[in-house]
Amino acid sequence: MNRQDLISLIRRKKSFLCIGLDTDISKIPVHLKDLEDPIFEFNKAIIDATIDLAAAYKPNFAFYECYGIKGWQSLTKTITYINNTYPAQVFTIADAKRGDIGNTSQQYARAMFDKASSGLEFDAVTVAPYMGEDSVKPFLSYPEKWIIVLALTSNKGAEDFQFLTSQDTRLFEQVLIRSQKWGSSENMMYVVGATKAEMLADIREIVPDHFLLVPGVGAQGGSLQEVAKHGLTKDCGLLVNSSRNIIYASNGADFAEKAREEAGKMQKEMSELLIRHQTSDI
Amino acid sequence: MNRQDLISLIRRKKSFLCIGLDTDISKIPVHLKDLEDPIFEFNKAIIDATIDLAAAYKPNFAFYECYGIKGWQSLTKTITYINNTYPAQVFTIADAKRGDIGNTSQQYARAMFDKASSGLEFDAVTVAPYMGEDSVKPFLSYPEKWIIVLALTSNKGAEDFQFLTSQDTRLFEQVLIRSQKWGSSENMMYVVGATKAEMLADIREIVPDHFLLVPGVGAQGGSLQEVAKHGLTKDCGLLVNSSRNIIYASNGADFAEKAREEAGKMQKEMSELLIRHQTSDI
Numbered sequence: 001m002n003r004q005d006l007i008s009l010i011r012r013k014k015s016f017l018c019i020g021l022d023t024d025i026s027k028i029p030v031h032l033k034d035l036e037d038p039i040f041e042f043n044k045a046i047i048d049a050t051i052d053l054a055a056a057y058k059p060n061f062a063f064y065e066c067y068g069i070k071g072w073q074s075l076t077k078t079i080t081y082i083n084n085t086y087p088a089q090v091f092t093i094a095d096a097k098r099g100d101i102g103n104t105s106q107q108y109a110r111a112m113f114d115k116a117s118s119g120l121e122f123d124a125v126t127v128a129p130y131m132g133e134d135s136v137k138p139f140l141s142y143p144e145k146w147i148i149v150l151a152l153t154s155n156k157g158a159e160d161f162q163f164l165t166s167q168d169t170r171l172f173e174q175v176l177i178r179s180q181k182w183g184s185s186e187n188m189m190y191v192v193g194a195t196k197a198e199m200l201a202d203i204r205e206i207v208p209d210h211f212l213l214v215p216g217v218g219a220q221g222g223s224l225q226e227v228a229k230h231g232l233t234k235d236c237g238l239l240v241n242s243s244r245n246i247i248y249a250s251n252g253a254d255f256a257e258k259a260r261e262e263a264g265k266m267q268k269e270m271s272e273l274l275i276r277h278q279t280s281d282i
Numbered sequence: 283m284n285r286q287d288l289i290s291l292i293r294r295k296k297s298f299l300c301i302g303l304d305t306d307i308s309k310i311p312v313h314l315k316d317l318e319d320p321i322f323e324f325n326k327a328i329i330d331a332t333i334d335l336a337a338a339y340k341p342n343f344a345f346y347e348c349y350g351i352k353g354w355q356s357l358t359k360t361i362t363y364i365n366n367t368y369p370a371q372v373f374t375i376a377d378a379k380r381g382d383i384g385n386t387s388q389q390y391a392r393a394m395f396d397k398a399s400s401g402l403e404f405d406a407v408t409v410a411p412y413m414g415e416d417s418v419k420p421f422l423s424y425p426e427k428w429i430i431v432l433a434l435t436s437n438k439g440a441e442d443f444q445f446l447t448s449q450d451t452r453l454f455e456q457v458l459i460r461s462q463k464w465g466s467s468e469n470m471m472y473v474v475g476a477t478k479a480e481m482l483a484d485i486r487e488i489v490p491d492h493f494l495l496v497p498g499v500g501a502q503g504g505s506l507q508e509v510a511k512h513g514l515t516k517d518c519g520l521l522v523n524s525s526r527n528i529i530y531a532s533n534g535a536d537f538a539e540k541a542r543e544e545a546g547k548m549q550k551e552m553s554e555l556l557i558r559h560q561t562s563d564i
Contacts, residue, residue, distance in 0.1 A: 101437040150412055
């Protein structure tokens with residue numbers, strides 16, 4: 001999906017909500033557990049209930065890999081279901097935080113983007129920047145595919161290294177600055193945690209146009225209002241992730257309905273924020 | 283596997299060779315390609331041919347994930363084969379370079395270490411440090427399991443961030459220093475690329491006792507002699523990885539035999555280095 005298509009679907013849905021499909025079998029409704037693939041069935045119901053409200057879906061790979069082959073089957077079925085049932089209607093993010101030496105990252109890129117090889121085809125993959133340019137470049141050789149580079153994460157450990165200052169520039173800022181040479185705002189986004197929303201103003205000075213993927217709103221304590229205030233651009237420029245607050249809104253038979261309610265609350269708030277903050281016709 | 287067991291097997295085999303099982307189907311012998319699982323059959327033959335020469339095996343996950351579910355099947359069969367056929371005879375490393383917020387890394391830890399959940403059980407996993415302490419700590423809650431933290435990598439992109447200097451300390455040194463609080467030399471190692479072998483002396487000042495996993499010898503240009511000179515400790519303290527030079531020594535019917543020959547050359551050189559450099563009775 002290219003940038004214009006992404007902006008168009010955000011305009012159409014009046015939403016920049018990304019729903020994190022971090023599906024934990026211990027938290028899903030009991031009545032699903034007897035089915036052959038409870039995780040896929042849960043995801044399918046969440047997707048069907050929220051497709052008109054969500055700009056993006058983001059399965060975190062850890063929640064699938066912990067079940068090994070079976071988990072990869074659930075993951076494959078989930079992305080295949082989205083691509084077949086709702087083609088070009090939603091942006092899809094492989095939250096895998098990959099990164100390795102060049103010829104190895106090339107294999108990871110096939111895993112995320114090349115359906116003929118891996119059975120998976122996402123629009124974007126999250127990548128870790130520690131190993132530098134050649135560790136992320138192979139992902140950018142796929143047209144209309146994106147990398148989402150970890151810049152400032154939402155967890156406590158972000159303080160261990162991301163704020164280290166070299167020549168008056170913090171490491172997460174170095175990542176933002178140097179990575180500008182790797183790609184453009186047409187194929188590169190950044191992860192910026194909502195728990196550090198006050199940093200968004202500084203970040204927007206370095207990357208005024210790039211989309212930012214913002215985790216940490218809700219369960220992790222970040223505020224959507226704060227994120228929008230500092231992060232929205234004329235093209236929206238944000239994908240705000242919520243996972244637990246939406247997908248586990250109920251663990252009864254009404255889980256999909258309740259997930260839709262929670263997603264709807266966020267979409268409504270986002271719709272108002274887009275009108276309030278935007279200068280373009282979103 | 284605990285540290286003493288690892289040191290014992292290095293002593294017994296007179297080898298600190300780690301063989302990277304980065305199995306690329308386009309490079310394996312033609313006669314294997316008609317088998318049901320060519321990647322597993324290739325790995326099995328390499329393992330059987332080198333088990334007495336190798337201290338460790340290290341499949342890089344990218345080379346399996348690029349085939350999706352089928353790749354995870356090959357990976358699962360490979361680690362299961364090692365664990366069942368050669369129990370406690372070799373150290374196993376999941377080269378996955380994972381790392382995410384705490385509750386997510388917990389799921390990755392299950393993927394790598396909890397056979398009942400994922401079907402996989404490795405001795406160690408490589409982790410990326412960018413997200414800090416809480417992103418790697420969950421891996422350390424498994425007794426006798428290890429993390430191998432990326433410190434100084436062997437690729438060109440290592441220069442993008444790993445050498446940034448904050449208060450006279452380079453980022454890779456900050457990683458070595460701060461991570462000392464996360465674990466100990468009993469459950470934590472570091473990745474240090476052989477292409478930067480001259481840095482090993484500096485690194486040994488910060489981590490005198492920790493094992494170092496050293497990629498980049500051979501195909502990437504690093505020298506085993508240089509690595510040993512600066513990196514060996516009285517407990518060996520090194521696992522030196524070689525992948526392409528060994529596993530693709532031949533692409534004919536004699537591939538396993540030729541792999542054994544190449545592994546044997548390295549083991550012989552290592553055996554001599556251990557005698558020359560060591561003060562203990564290795």
